[in-house]
Amino acid sequence: MVRGYSVIACHLPPAEEQDLRQKVLKEREAAAPPEEDRDILLNIPEELNMSEAAGPVETTAVDELEVGPCKESLRDQLAEGQGITVFYQSCWGRTYAHCCSHQEKGWTPLPGVPLECSPCHAFLDSENWLVLCLPYARSLEFVMNDGERGWDKAPGGKNYKVMTPGVFLLTHGHLDPVALPPQEPTGLAAEAMDGSRVRLLWEPPALGDGEAPVKSYRVYRNGRVIGTTETAKCQYEDINLFAFTDYEYSVSALNRQEVAGPLSDAVNVKTKLPGLPSAPRNLRANTRKEDGRLVVQLEWEPPADCGGAPVASYEIIRDGTVIDIFDAARLCSFP
Incomplete structure (x- = not known):
């Protein structure tokens, strides 16, 4: 909310504020030295009591740690040109920013401001990207945490610091301004x-x-x-x-x-007609003894490419001869 402020200098509070005026006079009388003329303020005409107003000056009354929405388009978010936005990829269930905008205002109560799932197409929620969007912040000092014992601090155990508004990327202990994204192919x-x-x-x-x-x-x-x-x-x-x-x-x-x-x-x-599947992957063989005879255990992974249709069975070949057809198995043993 935008507010306009002005300031006026007064010898004494206005006449309509009699209680405050009498309080000021009593305080001056008690503090003034004996030789001072204590009636000087009482003798000033009302029309000379108040100065001209200084101002007005406008200011916006905001909470600098108020969380705002992040845009879906990174270009639109960068174009905002105000506030601080931090994108952060987290493996924690919940992630918080313990932060302060000015030292004299103090730090947020632990664990801090919760990060939100990123709606931005450049930082996908499906890849665990979170965002902290503070549209009124001009500077910020913070550390990330999981609300319990997990902390992400800057190298050397220090706090992360942002000194100017902008959009930032926090990865691997580095906090960097986000560059303009590429255009579309x-x-x-x-x-x-x-x-x-x-x-x-x-x-x-x-x-x-x-x-x-x-x-x-x-x-x-x-x-x-x-x-x-x-x-x-x-x-x-x-x-x-x-x-x-x-x-x-x-x-x-x-x-x-x-x-x-x-x-x-x-x-x-x-896609077209089905084709040949690719070869099974990672074929392994282990030999062991069962009931007095040697057994070869085969293990493999399915083909990387099914050929366009499901793989329903596998042929087991020993020394160039098919010895079995195994349906949809990944672990089998042969004597």
């Missing part, structure tokens, strides 16, 4: 290679002023994150899909802070 195209694989290709986003270079890309299938590219190369292959199925894809660019830009336009693709 363009020209996304999807091609069904067979019944279980889809190849994605796209063009990199334009690099605008104040934006950090793109480090990698995040890939979404049917609105959910399915992977991240290892480099800034604009391609991705999605595997282990089902045949004759419609899928929707989109991508977003990530900068070196792992900050994601907006999603590209979505594309749709339908």
Whole structure:
């Protein structure tokens, strides 16, 4: 709330404030030295009693630790230009910021201000991103905690400090200003290679002023994150899909802070006929003795790519000869 304030200097309180005026006169009489003329204030005409007003001056009466909403768009949050926002990735069930905006105002009662699940597309709630949004704060000193014995402090056991308004990212003990997120990739195209694989290709986003270079890309299938590219190369292959199925894809660019830009336009693709599954993974063999005979125990993991249809059975081959067909098993023994 915006308030306007003015200040007027008075020799004595206004005449309508008689009780206060008499109190002031008595206090002056008790404190004044004997040689002072104690009636001087009484002899000042009312029209000369009050000065002109200083001001008015406007100020906003706010609680600097009042929590406000965070925007879904990081660009919109950065454009606010006021207050302090901190994004924090937490593995705790609940996370709090024990903080103060000014030393003379003191610290919050423990455990502090609770962080909220991030609604921002650049810091996904599904990846345990939380946010502390204080729209009226101009500076902040804080430490994160779980409300019990878990604390996250700055290196050396110190407190984290923010001296100017802005949007900040707290990761691995470092508190850094958040850079502008990348823009959206363009020209996304999807091609069904067979019944279980889809190849994605796209063009990199334009690099605008104040934006950090793109480090990698995040890939979404049917609105959910399915992977991240290892480099800034604009391609991705999605595997282990089902045949004759419609899928929707989109991508977003990530900068070196792992900050994601907006999603590209979505594309749709339908997979083709089922194909061969890939080989079972991580085949292991262990030998042991049971009832006086040797037994070989085999273990393996399912194929990385089902070929577009469920894997219902496995052929067990010994020395080039099929000795058994095992249905949907991952642990088996053979004499």
